[in-house]
Amino acid sequence: MVGFAIVWATARRARTTGLVRHVHQERKHTMTRPVRWGFIGTGKIASTFARDLQLIDEGELVAVGSRRRESADAFGDAFDVPRRYGSYEELVTDPEVDAVYVSTPHPMHFENAVLALEHGKPVLVEKAFTMNAAQARDLVALARTKKLFMMEAMWTRFLPHVVTLRELVSRGVLGELVVVEADLGKWFAPDPSSRLFAPELGGSAMLDLGVYPVSFASMLLGPPARMVTMVDPAFTGVDGQASMIFGYESGAHALLTCTSRARTATRACVTGTDARVEIDADFYAPSSFRLITRTDDVTEYHFDVAPRGLQFQAVEVARCLEAGLIESPVMPLDETVAIMETMERVIATLEPAPLA
Numbered sequence: 001m002v003g004f005a006i007v008w009a010t011a012r013r014a015r016t017t018g019l020v021r022h023v024h025q026e027r028k029h030t031m032t033r034p035v036r037w038g039f040i041g042t043g044k045i046a047s048t049f050a051r052d053l054q055l056i057d058e059g060e061l062v063a064v065g066s067r068r069r070e071s072a073d074a075f076g077d078a079f080d081v082p083r084r085y086g087s088y089e090e091l092v093t094d095p096e097v098d099a100v101y102v103s104t105p106h107p108m109h110f111e112n113a114v115l116a117l118e119h120g121k122p123v124l125v126e127k128a129f130t131m132n133a134a135q136a137r138d139l140v141a142l143a144r145t146k147k148l149f150m151m152e153a154m155w156t157r158f159l160p161h162v163v164t165l166r167e168l169v170s171r172g173v174l175g176e177l178v179v180v181e182a183d184l185g186k187w188f189a190p191d192p193s194s195r196l197f198a199p200e201l202g203g204s205a206m207l208d209l210g211v212y213p214v215s216f217a218s219m220l221l222g223p224p225a226r227m228v229t230m231v232d233p234a235f236t237g238v239d240g241q242a243s244m245i246f247g248y249e250s251g252a253h254a255l256l257t258c259t260s261r262a263r264t265a266t267r268a269c270v271t272g273t274d275a276r277v278e279i280d281a282d283f284y285a286p287s288s289f290r291l292i293t294r295t296d297d298v299t300e301y302h303f304d305v306a307p308r309g310l311q312f313q314a315v316e317v318a319r320c321l322e323a324g325l326i327e328s329p330v331m332p333l334d335e336t337v338a339i340m341e342t343m344e345r346v347i348a349t350l351e352p353a354p355l356a
């Protein structure tokens with residue numbers, strides 16, 4: 001069971017002074033039993049998700065598959081996983097596994113997700129969902145043909161501050177949306193064998209980091225009607241930095257940035273005709289925000305969430321499986337495909353010359 005507390009506190013120039021409210025919301029699902037997860041891959045994000053799964057009742061990690069049995073055993077020992085396999089093929093044939101989580105580098109997502117689907121397993125696929133839009137379309141078609149659940153692991157969507165932001169937007173509190181700003185930059189050591197820079201591992205600032213701002217804008221404004229971009233390569237030639245301006249039919253703009261060369265502010269701001277929401281760093285992880293009206297009344301929102309917050313996406317998978325859904329209405333597959341199409345358009349504008 002996942003719960004989170006929201007604290008409303010008045011702040012500077014707020015019209016209603018002295019108001020502090022604590023609201024505890026609990027999302028309960030009447031599960032017949034927890035979803036029994038099997039992981040493909042034993043890397044960094046698999047470890048984080050394994051830890052976060054321990055925080056909830058809706059899912060448990062029962063099996064892990066690795067390219068090497070030793071890695072599966074080490075991961076199994078670290079996270080108390082009873083069933084360990086030295087191949088991904090063995091994992092997907094385990095009848096005790098209800099759902100598969102694909103946590104390999106992006107170039108392997110397609111074949112690993114196909115493997116799971118072909119063996120009748122619902123699948124959660126790490127971001128970036130695939131290497132390109134064509135692969136995404138093919139994967140979605142396969143899941144739909146097989147009538148199996150699939151979702152991009154865009155965990156940000158399920159975090160309490162993002163859920164609350166969406167509620168404010170849908171209630172019209174912000175008015176008509178005018179500008180969405182989002183930024184994600186991280187510094188990575190310039191190692192040519194790193195997943196961020198090696199072409200064969202899907203190296204790309206857009207696919208690894210830019211996917212968060214692009215998905216955030218998509219969630220609020222849909223697919224862009226037009227775009228202006230500046231994309232520069234990292235030292236290996238893959239995209240290393242991107243600045244994007246997207247335009248929408250509504251007249252709204254999105255200003256989005258990503259880089260693998262520096263730790264940036266990683267904040268986001270959603271501005272409407274009546275109010276704006278300023279999300280603190282890191283906007284894509286558990287965070288807090290301020291709602292600021294156009295007359296500068298400020299309301300602070302704080303969310304009491306255990307790090308890192310990957311458990312919320314597992315609760316959504318459990319809810320969907322329990323309800324017999326084959327995709328999540330919060331992270332629909334058509335939107336995942338549209339996000340891949342948008343990123344593909346951006347990456348296509350990559351300048352050939354390496355950064356100085």
Ligand SMILES: NC(=O)c1ccc[n+]([C@@H]2O[C@H](COP(=O)([O-])OP(=O)(O)OC[C@H]3O[C@@H](n4cnc5c(N)ncnc54)[C@H](OP(=O)(O)O)[C@@H]3O)[C@@H](O)[C@H]2O)c1
Binds near residue numbers: 045106155
């Ligand atoms: N949601 C998030 O916040 C988040 C954060 C970081 C990354 N990600 C995504 O998750 C995926 C994995 O990222 P990561 O940082 O966890 O990567 P990582 O630490 O390098 O782990 C990737 C794992 O994939 C498996 N693998 C299969 N083929 C591989 C190959 N040719 N080279 C290297 N590893 C291979 C390996 O597991 P075995 O050896 O056990 O088979 C490896 O441990 C990426 O798509 C990334 O974008 C998501």
